[in-house]
Structure formats: structure tokens, C-alpha cells
Amino acid sequence: GIQVEQSPPDLILQEGANSTLRCNFSDSVNNLQWFHQNPWGQLINLFYIPSGTKQNGRLSATTVATERYSLLYISSSQTTDSGVYFCVLNRDDKIIFGKGTRLHILP
Amino acid sequence: DSGVTQTPKHLITATGQRVTLRCSPRSGDLSVYWYQQSLDQGLQFLIHYYNGEERAKGNILERFSAQQFPDLHSELNLSSLELGDSALYFCASSVGRETGNQPQHFGDGTRLSIL
Numbered sequence: 721g722i723q724v725e726q727s728p729p730d731l732i733l734q735e736g737a738n739s740t741l742r743c744n745f746s747d748s749v750n751n752l753q754w755f756h757q758n759p760w761g762q763l764i765n766l767f768y769i770p771s772g773t774k775q776n777g778r779l780s781a782t783t784v785a786t787e788r789y790s791l792l793y794i795s796s797s798q799t800t801d802s803g804v805y806f807c808v809l810n811r812d813d814k815i816i817f818g819k820g821t822r823l824h825i826l827p
Numbered sequence: 828d829s830g831v832t833q834t835p836k837h838l839i840t841a842t843g844q845r846v847t848l849r850c851s852p853r854s855g856d857l858s859v860y861w862y863q864q865s866l867d868q869g870l871q872f873l874i875h876y877y878n879g880e881e882r883a884k885g886n887i888l889e890r891f892s893a894q895q896f897p898d899l900h901s902e903l904n905l906s907s908l909e910l911g912d913s914a915l916y917f918c919a920s921s922v923g924r925e926t927g928n929q930p931q932h933f934g935d936g937t938r939l940s941i942l
Contacts, residue, residue, distance in 0.1 A: 750927065750928060751927060751928055753927075753930065753931070755933075761915060761935070761936060762933070762935055762936075763917060763919075763933040763936075764829075764933070765930045765931055765932060765933070768929065768930040806870065808927075810926065810927030810928065813875075813882070813883035813926040813927070814872070814883070814885060814926075815860075815872035815875075815883075815885060815926065815927045816872070817869060817870040817871070817872070819869055820869070
């Protein structure tokens with residue numbers, strides 16, 4: 721089956737820093753989403769981005785489907801950005817989660 | 828607030844028992860998804876329903892079953908529970924019919940603990 725790899729697995733940053741999270745996948749996909757799981761366990765949909773670039777405030781995402789990767793950019797990090805970021809793929813009615821990048825923003 | 832409601836928030840039961848988890852989707856959403864998050868397996872897709880019809884199955888065990896009712900709420904039934912079934916179970920909803928092809932909105936989850 722399709723493989724998903726997220727990097728880095730863990731990231732610790734000072735408040736105000738910028739970061740780039742990467743998701744590589746091994747085969748073509750129907751679509752891709754980025755989710756954030758906050759420290760209280762809530763899952764929030766950040767981007768639905770099968771291709772191209774989208775921006776939402778301090779967050780933006782780019783998916784290059786032909787090269788099988790997606791990037792999530794977080795600028796001017798805030799402590800509320802802490803949590804785990806999941807890349808989620810859909811192919812042939814299968815939904816596959818990456819293992820996530822755990823982000824910790826220090827005040 | 829995502830608009831997706833899951834009940835109960837917490838559930839503690841014993842091995843061998845059966846439980847039912849409930850999910851009400853956002854108003855206007857016809858699709859309901861169920862996911863399991865455990866320490867061992869991470870997040871896994873279990874099953875997707877659209878307007879009462881099963882659309883796709885993921886890693887759902889035979890001891891588990893789900894259904895979506897005419898009012899669009901969904902229930903996930905877990906039977907013959909084992910210690911390894913302890914996990915956080917999420918429900919999500921979206922508008923469209925095709926599995927995973929629209930943004931999903933998640934409930935807060937039901938935390939199931941098997942003693």
C-alpha cells in the first residue's frame with residue numbers, strides 16, 4: 721500500500737519562529753489533507769490540498785502531486801500551534817494517516 | 828466548535844463487553860467517518876457512510892460494526908472488547924459522497940478504556 725512519511729518527527733521551537741513540515745508519499749493520491757491535533761486531543765482540519773498552494777493566516781500549504789510531497793508552513797509560531805500535525809492521504813477509498821510531526825512551541 | 832457531536836466523552840468497561848458510540852454530524856453533512864487513535868497504531872480509518880450507505884471500509888475489525896440512520900446520526904458498535912481496543916474514537920463529517928474527497932470536521936472523540 722501507499723506509504724506516508726512525515727518529517728521531522730519532533731520539532732521544538734521558540735515562539736515567533738517559522739517552521740516547515742514535510743509529507744512525502746510513495747504513490748499518486750486522490751487528495752491530501754493536513755490536520756492539527758492540539759494538546760487537548762482535538763483534531764482540526766487545516767487544509768484540503770490535493771495540489772497547489774493555499775494560505776490561511778500564518779499557515780500555508782503546498783502540494784506538488786507530481787513529485788509526491790506536501791509542505792506545511794507555519795510562520796511566527798505561537799504556543800497555541802503546539803500539538804501534532806498529520807498529513808492524511810486518500811487513494812482508492814482508503815484514508816491513510818502519517819505518523820505526524822509533534823511540534824512544541826516554547827514561550 | 829466543529830458542529831460534530833460525539834457521545835459519550837468517556838467510557839470505561841471490561842473485556843468481553845459491548846459498547847455503542849454515537850455521532851451526530853454537522854448540519855448539512857451527509858457523510859460520517861469513524862477513526863480509531865491508539866498508542867500502538869496511531870490514527871486509523873475505520874469506515875465511511877454517506878446518507879445511510881456504507882461507502883468505504885478501512886481497518887475495521889469484524890467485532891466492530893457501524894451504521895448511519897435516516898436522521899444521519901451514526902453509531903459505532905464495538906463487541907467482545909479486548910484490552911487493545913482501548914483508544915480514542917473519532918467521528919468526522921463532511922458534505923460529499925466520495926470517500927475523503929472533501930474537508931472533514933471532527934468531533935471531540937470518545938475515549939474508551941477497557942479494564
